[in-house]
Amino acid sequence: MAHIAAKTTDDVLPLEDRPVLARTGRAHTLRGGAVWAIALAVLAYCIWGIATNQAMRWDSIARFLTAPIILQGVLITIAIAFCAAVFGLFGGLVVALMRMSQNPLIRSIAIGYLGLFRAVPLLVQILIWYNLGTFLPRLGLGIPFTDIGIFGDTNAILSPFVACLVALALNQAAYMGEIIRGGLLSVQPGQIEAAIALGMTPQKAFRRVVAPQAARSIIPPLGNDMINLLKATSLVSVVGVGDLMTRAQGIYASNYQVIPLLIVASIWYLILTVLITFVQTLLERRFAAGATR
Numbered sequence: 001m002a003h004i005a006a007k008t009t010d011d012v013l014p015l016e017d018r019p020v021l022a023r024t025g026r027a028h029t030l031r032g033g034a035v036w037a038i039a040l041a042v043l044a045y046c047i048w049g050i051a052t053n054q055a056m057r058w059d060s061i062a063r064f065l066t067a068p069i070i071l072q073g074v075l076i077t078i079a080i081a082f083c084a085a086v087f088g089l090f091g092g093l094v095v096a097l098m099r100m101s102q103n104p105l106i107r108s109i110a111i112g113y114l115g116l117f118r119a120v121p122l123l124v125q126i127l128i129w130y131n132l133g134t135f136l137p138r139l140g141l142g143i144p145f146t147d148i149g150i151f152g153d154t155n156a157i158l159s160p161f162v163a164c165l166v167a168l169a170l171n172q173a174a175y176m177g178e179i180i181r182g183g184l185l186s187v188q189p190g191q192i193e194a195a196i197a198l199g200m201t202p203q204k205a206f207r208r209v210v211a212p213q214a215a216r217s218i219i220p221p222l223g224n225d226m227i228n229l230l231k232a233t234s235l236v237s238v239v240g241v242g243d244l245m246t247r248a249q250g251i252y253a254s255n256y257q258v259i260p261l262l263i264v265a266s267i268w269y270l271i272l273t274v275l276i277t278f279v280q281t282l283l284e285r286r287f288a289a290g291a292t293r
Contacts, residue, residue: 060260064251065267073247074268080161080243081230081272084168088229091169092176099181110177117174123235125171129163130239164236172229179225183218184210216287223280227273234269244268 050056064070098110117125133154140151158166187210195205237245244265252261 056263057257057260060257061263061267064261064264069247069251070244070264070268073242073244074272076161076242077230077233077244077268078272080165080168080233080236080241081226083165084172084233085226085229087165087169088172088176091173092180095173095177096180096184099177100184114174114177117171122167122171122232123238125167126164126235126239129158129167130160132158132163160236160239160241164239164241168229168232168236171232172225175225176222179218179221180214182221183214183216186217187213212287216284219280219283219287223276223283226276226280230272230276231269234265 051058095110095113098106099114101107101110136154138151139154139157191209191213192202192205195209196202200208233243234245236243237249240246248261248265252258
């Protein structure tokens, strides 16, 4: 069989159109290079302006970036975000299953929960839980209409850390519930029926068929929600928990170096966000590899 060479663009175009095409390509390249040059020039100017600004106080930024008081705030921020994420994840799974229940009462409770906690701003929720002692002086378990039971002082039970953790976890569960429900609904019902027809129990079908496929749809919005949760921990500074933002505010309230301390807090939030993004990428690759196999 004779070898047939593939025709190039120059072979197809008429001779009189080839110079026009070449000039158009060169013009497009020049325009693209000019845009990049302008963008780099603007970026360099912004960096130079920030770097040479006397208000930045780079020596203070370098000193406070690894200061013990700031590192303690970073650890408290990580602890609040991690605990709220764990409780919110399990709570969101329960809310998602309740939302998908065939029982109208259970479904209505889940809808009411989602509507309430997604409607009230997170800052308001934190302040409500922090000041709950003014409304309920005592918390505990007991027999209704009697004094029999175990009760304790509300302010002692709901310390600032616990109050903020409860507010963040309940708010997180509401958003996670909808994320998980969307992932579960992305799995075709026919696959569940096929798994049950092969002899799997509904619980095993959920673990082996539904959960792995739903995870691929859940992980991207889950990672985004975790980043939002991390940034939302800065709101707990209004009650003085001792997180990163609280420590930064306490320092610049005494030395009046507002911008340098805010830059320090921003750098740490950026580092933690990059770590969350890295973990999200690993999980996405893991479940993508499992789907390929």
